[in-house]
Amino acid sequence: REYIAGDPLNRIHWKASARTGELHTKTVDPAAVMGATLVLDLHADSYVPEKAESRQELAVTTTASIAYLLQMSGEQVGMLTNARDAAEVARWEVGAQQSLTRGDADESVVGEGVSTRLSPLLVPTRRSPVQALQIAESLARVLPGDSLTVEDLLLAEHQKLPRHAAILPVVPIVTERLAMVLAEMKLNGFASSVFVVDNEAGYREAASLLAPHNINVFHIRHERDLHEISPARIGQ
Numbered sequence: 313r314e315y316i317a318g319d320p321l322n323r324i325h326w327k328a329s330a331r332t333g334e335l336h337t338k339t340v341d342p343a344a345v346m347g348a349t350l351v352l353d354l355h356a357d358s359y360v361p362e363k364a365e366s367r368q369e370l371a372v373t374t375t376a377s378i379a380y381l382l383q384m385s386g387e388q389v390g391m392l393t394n395a396r397d398a399a400e401v402a403r404w405e406v407g408a409q410q411s412l413t414r415g416d417a418d419e420s421v422v423g424e425g426v427s428t429r430l431s432p433l434l435v436p437t438r439r440s441p442v443q444a445l446q447i448a449e450s451l452a453r454v455l456p457g458d459s460l461t462v463e464d465l466l467l468a469e470h471q472k473l474p475r476h477a478a479i480l481p482v483v484p485i486v487t488e489r490l491a492m493v494l495a496e497m498k499l500n501g502f503a504s505s506v507f508v509v510d511n512e513a514g515y516r517e518a519a520s521l522l523a524p525h526n527i528n529v530f531h532i533r534h535e536r537d538l539h540e541i542s543p544a545r546i547g548q
Contacts, residue, residue, distance in 0.1 A: 348387070348478040391435040392473070478546065483509065484514065
């Protein structure tokens, strides 16, 4: 590719530069992604009402399938999502119903009694033979949320994520803001690929927004599309 200010000198492709008269930089495609943190967007407002439920189910299936693929490839894998945890929601609702006064109810949602139902659901990124199972068990409890957008989720949590693992958002749509967040994260050392779920127009828009940043985009229209995904194709 063409040289960008800041590229290290040992990456300059001198033969190509001499041939073209313009500086070019060598690029290296990894043989396999060095693990990944899957980022599942289940913010309710991200999904248009039409086919919302089926697309959310496909997003969950996509996340679980890629987690299994990475584990079987011997890679580390984790998951982060803005979905609500059904178990936490149930515990919070029971606690609220048992509160005897308005003051008790207030205490159940502030301070030390804050319900983690509004907190991001995280399976830490690591290499483990049961990692995909832990992710699948977490995915079995997810519900669409209405707190953090996927952009705000990444901004709030990215410092806790390992930079040597790729970021793999599974999303219904890529906004300009999400494209900029991912581009900034890539500049800070995170490799990334994006999976757009059943959205033809959204996939084309995502490709247009992310191409300038050399971020790959995959369109998952059906579960069978997942059979074409391999570690060598993601996280570059």
